Amino acid sequence: MKYLMSATLTLLLLSLPVAAQEQGSLNVMTTVQKEEVFVNDAGESETRLVPANTVVPGEAVIYTITFQNVGDEPAGNVVITNPIAETLSYVDGSAFGPGMQLQFSVDGGQNFAAANALTVEEDGTARPAGPADFTHIRWVMQNELAVNAMATARFTAVLK
Amino acid sequence: MSAQLQATLCACVFIILCTTAGAVGTPVGTVIQNTATVTFDLAGTPVTLQSNVATITVVxxxxxxxxxxxxxxxxxxxxxxxxxxxxxxxxxxxxxxxxxxxxxxxxxxxxxxxxxxxxxxxxxxxxxxxxxxxxxxxxxxxxxxxxxxxxxxxxxxxxxxxxxxxxxxxxxxxxxxxxxxxxxxxxxxxxxxxxxxxxxxxxxxxxxxxxxxxxxSDVVLNVVKSQLVSDPFGGTQPVPGATITYTVTVEVTSSGTATASVFSDLIPTYTSFVPASIALNALALTDAIDADAGEYDTAGAPRVVVRLGDLTQADGVQTVVFQVTID
CATH class of the missing domain: 2.60.40.10 (Immunoglobulins)
Incomplete structure (x- = not known):
């Protein structure tokens, strides 16, 4: 019995690097999806999310970061940081995360602030930053992540 | 002695170099990888870890x-x-x-x-x-x-x-x-x-x-050519040495536009063109092929060429004048 359990554990550990990474006590996984319109059995058009393995310019992709406290102690000051690839343009207002404060960076992740507090230097003068200027998104959890609790951060970007 | 007038209805073409920079999308085959970073405190100790890599390929x-x-x-x-x-x-x-x-x-x-x-x-x-x-x-x-x-x-x-x-x-x-x-x-x-x-x-x-x-736009042009002879003896006889002043008027008398109209008139045989005698609407034109509207062109049979441009009825009468002498 004991031998069997250990074999199962080994298998689990082997498969982990593919699906997610479990270090410390948080399990973090990123998925990327896109919307697909399909016709349901009733003949109506519906939208569903499907894996975005391939995309074409102009297409929107949705990144979802799911994290779960798999340890035995609550995790404090949980912060998720995600870069926005150069080939993607962030869709304004698309980032959300329940119970999390949103921050953005316009300098490659050096500094973070609320979207309306950021400025960009252009021709020697500062102007308010727009979604095209964002290089990173950050979700700051307002409360501790309790043991076994799971949370989700999400944003949408369009392939340039 | 016939005035030739070519009202050339010519297609004016704009050459537009259409390289709409920035319109093109991310190149085919580009691989975009995304990794989220998580930081948190565990019993007061900061921990940083990475998510898996989410990959999309541009098709x-x-x-x-x-x-x-x-x-x-x-x-x-x-x-x-x-x-x-x-x-x-x-x-x-x-x-x-x-x-x-x-x-x-x-x-x-x-x-x-x-x-x-x-x-x-x-x-x-x-x-x-x-x-x-x-x-x-x-x-x-x-x-x-x-x-x-x-x-x-x-x-x-x-x-x-x-x-x-x-x-x-x-x-x-x-x-x-x-x-x-x-x-x-x-x-x-x-x-x-x-x-x-x-x-x-x-x-x-x-x-x-x-x-x-x-x-x-089949433009109707009214072209009238007249001549005035002035002989060396103060008369109007067409004798050798006499000068002939040709006056040609061109007018659009219909709707439409005669685009890039060109007046071209051969110098009659047994006459010689009088240098610096071309005028368009009383404005003198040089004989050389240059920036002004007209010239004395000797590349083929000698002729007077004047470019009248785009003519409509509103432009009224265009008057071309030049002189020859009888050989």
Whole structure:
């Protein structure tokens, strides 16, 4: 019995690097999806999310970061940081995360602030930053992540 | 002694270099990887860890835009080989070949132009003008292959029926269709993109067309030539040494525009041109072929040439004066 359990554990550990990474006590996984319109059995058009393995310019992709406290102690000051690839343009207002404060960076992740507090230097003068200027998104959890609790951060970007 | 006047109804063509920078999408085959970073405190100790890598691959989006470049083309009844310039732009993100087609039977106009044979030409010399060096398009043989964001100019060429009348309009259309495929946006062509990736039809449906216009403008010109002889003895006898002053008036007496009108008059035999005697509307023109509107051209048979430009009824009478002496 004991031998069997250990074999199962080994298998689990082997498969982990593919699906997610479990270090410390948080399990973090990123998925990327896109919307697909399909016709349901009733003949109506519906939208569903499907894996975005391939995309074409102009297409929107949705990144979802799911994290779960798999340890035995609550995790404090949980912060998720995600870069926005150069080939993607962030869709304004698309980032959300329940119970999390949103921050953005316009300098490659050096500094973070609320979207309306950021400025960009252009021709020697500062102007308010727009979604095209964002290089990173950050979700700051307002409360501790309790043991076994799971949370989700999400944003949408369009392939340039 | 006949005045020759060529009111050339010429297609003024704009050459537009269509490299719509930035319109092109991320290149086919680009791999975009995303990794989220999480930091947190565990019993007061900061921990940083990474998520898995979420990967997407950019496949080919097929899009094309056809844009007419020529303004409305002014034509006369029975004209042949009248060209309209179009630009075909590959607005997808991969290399694509396109089939071209002409349609002169579309509705909404007054007459149907008649496609020449062949009817579609590459603007081979990139001059924007249809000329002898331009290569004919042959479907399936020299279908244009355009890189992502590249464009190529083409002419469609039509003859104008003899029985059209002033102010009638005829349409002719150029269509470009991606050879990989076309159809509803989102239609997939698995494995048919650049390098064997999937191809997906973009918002243009992989096919586009634009319409060119011919406007019948058979301008009526009223040309009157008169002469005044002045002999060396104070008389008006046409004897050797006498000077003949020719006055030619040109006027548009109908609607329409005589585009790029050129006055050209041969110097009569047994006479010699009087240097510095050309004038247009009482303004002297030099004999040299230079920036002004006229010259004494001796390249072929000696002649006086004056460019009158685009003339309409509103321009009124144009008066060209020059002199010869009798040999």
């Amino acid at each position: 080919e989006r097929i899009d094309v835009i056809v844009t007419r470049q020529s303004p409305q083309i002014l034509v006369a009844p029975g004209d042949t080989g009248r060209a309209i310039l179009f630009t075909v732009s590959n607005t997808g993100n991969g290399s694509e070949a396109f089939a071209l087609a002409i349609d002169s039977l579309i509705g909404g106009d007054d007459f149907d132009p008649v496609p020449a044979v062949p009817a579609i030409y590459f603007d081979t010399d990139a001059s924007g003008d249809f000329n002898i060096g331009d290569v004919a398009y042959n479907p399936g043989v020299n279908d244009p292959v355009l890189a992502a964001d590249a464009s190529q100019n083409f002419f469609i060429v039509n003859d104008i029926p003899a029985l059209v009348v002033n102010s009638q309009i005829g349409f002719s259309q150029l269509t470009a269709t991606a050879l990989t495929g076309s159809g509803a946006p989102g239609t997939e062509y698995p494995g048919q993109g650049d390098g064997g990736v999937d191809a997906v039809i973009g918002t243009t449906g992989g096919e586009d067309a634009d319409i060119g216009e011919y406007l019948v």
